[in-house]
Amino acid sequence: MKVTVKTLAEAAGVSRGTVDRVLHGRGAVKPEVALRIKTLAREFGYVPNRAGRALAAFKTPYKIGTLLPSIGNRFFDDVITGINQAREEYSDLGIEVILKEVQGFDVQEHLEAVNSLVKKGCRALCLSTIDVPEMRERINELCDRGIVVILVNTDVSDTRRLCYVGSDYTKAGATCGCMLSMFAHVPCYHILVVTGSRLMLGHNQRIEGFKKALGDNGVSYDIVETVESSDSDIIAQEKTLKALREHEEINCVYVTGSGVQGVGAALIALQKTDLMAIAFDDLYTTKELVLAGIIKFIITQQPQRQGYHAIKRAYQALAGQIGPEVDDFITDTIIKIKANL
Amino acid sequence: MKVTVKTLAEAAGVSRGTVDRVLHGRGAVKPEVALRIKTLAREFGYVPNRAGRALAAFKTPYKIGTLLPSIGNRFFDDVITGINQAREEYSDLGIEVILKEVQGFDVQEHLEAVNSLVKKGCRALCLSTIDVPEMRERINELCDRGIVVILVNTDVSDTRRLCYVGSDYTKAGATCGCMLSMFAHVPCYHILVVTGSRLMLGHNQRIEGFKKALGDNGVSYDIVETVESSDSDIIAQEKTLKALREHEEINCVYVTGSGVQGVGAALIALQKTDLMAIAFDDLYTTKELVLAGIIKFIITQQPQRQGYHAIKRAYQALAGQIGPEVDDFITDTIIKIKANL
C-alpha cells in the first residue's frame, strides 16, 4: 500500500500542511506532534513521491552545486558529460545544477568556490577537491547545517559527507601490478615512476597498490626513480627524458597522473617504444598512445558515471529517496588495451 | 521555456483534452486539427513532463514485460538485479514490470511467453531470446502494433526493434585475442575451443573476434578442436577431459559459453592448471577459478547494467522521452583479472 502525506495526516489527526512542516523541518510544530508524525512516518515506511514533489515545487528546484578543478584538465570532460546527462534527465523532476570550474588545487580558491555555491542557495554539493584540514572543517560545518555533501573523484578523509563517488585508486594500482605479473616479459622490472604530485592521495595510492601487487605476485622489480610531473606534459617529458638517459636499465615506466602525453613524447624521442609503459585514464591523447602501441595498457575509472551518479545521489538525498547512510559509489577498475578502448 | 499541454492547447485554440487525444492517438479528433496539433508539438519541441504523467496516471502504470531464459542459468542473476533496481527506482514514476522466466531456447516456449506478456497488457517488451525467423516475424508484428520492443543481451537480426541493450560479442572475443598477444608465454598457442552452442550468435562472434585479433596481432596459433558444451558443466568437463587427453599439445583453452566450472574441473583433474585458460562472464564459480589462478582472466559484459538500462529505455520510450530512433546501448567489454574482480 502506498503511504502518502494524506495517510500520515489522517493517522496523526493533523493537516497535511503540518506533516509537510515536520518532514522538512520548516515552520514551527509542537514537539510532541512532530515526534508522533516522525514515528508514524517511519512505521508506515513513508517514502515521498518524486512526481508529486517535482510537480508541486518545480518553480523552486533543488539546487545542486558542483565544484571541479577542471580548467585545463581534460580528464574532467567526461565527468562533465555525465553531469549534463543527469542534469537533463532529472530536469523535469525539479533539479538545477550549478557548475563551478576552477584551475588547480589552491585551497583558498576552492573554499571560495564552495562559499559562492552555498550563497547561491545550493542545498547539495558535489565536490572534487583537496584533502586538507581547512576543507575538511568546512565540509563538516556544511553537513551540520543540513547541506548534502558528496565527494566526487577524490575523497576527503574524516568528513561527515553523505558518500564518495569515484574510483578505488589502490585497487587500480594493484590491477596494474597484477597485469605486469602476467606479462613477465623481462626477468626484472626496473621501474621509473612518473607521478602527478606526492600531495595527491590518489596518486600515492596508485603507487602503493602497484608495489603491493608486484610483491604479492612475486614479480622481481625495483623502483629506479620517482619523479613528479605536476600533471604537466612538458615537465613530464623533460623529467622522463632525463631519467631514461641517466638510467639505461629502466624497462618500465609507470605514470600515475596526467602528463601521459609528455611521457609518450619522451619514449618516442628516445625510440624506447618497446619498453613497458603503463598509465591511467582514457584521455584522447592517451588512447592514441595505446593504439600506437607505445602505452601497453591503461586503467580507467568511468569518469562519466562518476559525474552522473554524483548528481543522481544528490537528487535522491534531497528528494528523501535515500537515507543519511549510503554506501559509497565505487566505479569499476577497467583495463583497456587496444581491442577494447 | 517549458512547453506544456496547455501551451499547445492555447496555441492551437483547442482544449487540453483534445491535445492529449492527439498526442496519444486515443479518441477521435478531426484530422486537420490533429495535424495542426502534431505540427505545433514538433515545432515547439514538446516533451511530456514525466512527473505530471506519473501523477495523473499512477493507477494505470506502464506495463513492461520482460522475457529471460534465466531458469538454471546463473548469468541472469545480475541482469535480474538490474531489472529490480530499475523497477524500484521508476516505480513512483508509474511503471510495472512483469518478469517471465523460461528455461533454455525452445522457440515455442519463447513465443508463448511473449504472447502471455502481451495478453497481460504490456506496452513494452524487453526480450532476451533467439534469433530465428518465427521470433523475428513476431517481433516485427508487435512493433507494427506500436509495442516497444527492446532486445537484451542477444540481438535478433533484421527487426524493427527500438534498440539492443547488451554487449559487443565480437569485440569481447577480440579483446581476448589481444590479451593473449600481449602475454606471449609460448611460441605457439594450440587452442581448444569450448563453445556453448554453434547456434548461439554471440558464441560464434566471440570465436570470430578472437581469431581475427590473434591474426591481426601476429600470434601464431592453431585451433586443435572445437567442442560444444550445450552450456552444461558436466558435458563441458567430459569433453574437455577427452580433448586434453587426446591432444597433449593443447596449451590454451578458450571457453565462450557457460560450462566454465566444468572446464575448470577438468583442468584441475589433469593438473593442467598452468595452461592458458580464458572464459567469459563473472559467475561466482568462474570468479573462484580466476582467484585460484586456473582461469587467467575473464571478459565480462556488465549484466546488471543491461537489465537496468533495458527497463530504463522501455520507460523512456513509453513516456515519450526518446524518439523512435535511439542508439543501441552497448555495455563495456571488461577485462577482469585477480586484482579487479
Next chain:
DNA sequence: TTGAAAGCGCTAACAT
C-alpha cells in the same frame, strides 16, 4: 468531435 472539470501527491502562501 470537443470542452470542462476533477484529481493524482506534494508544497507554499495565506488564513486562522
Next chain:
DNA sequence: ATGTTAGCGCTTTCAA
C-alpha cells in the same frame, strides 16, 4: 502553532 487552499502537468471521466 496549525489548518486551508490553490495549483504544478497530465490523464480521464463526464457532459455537451
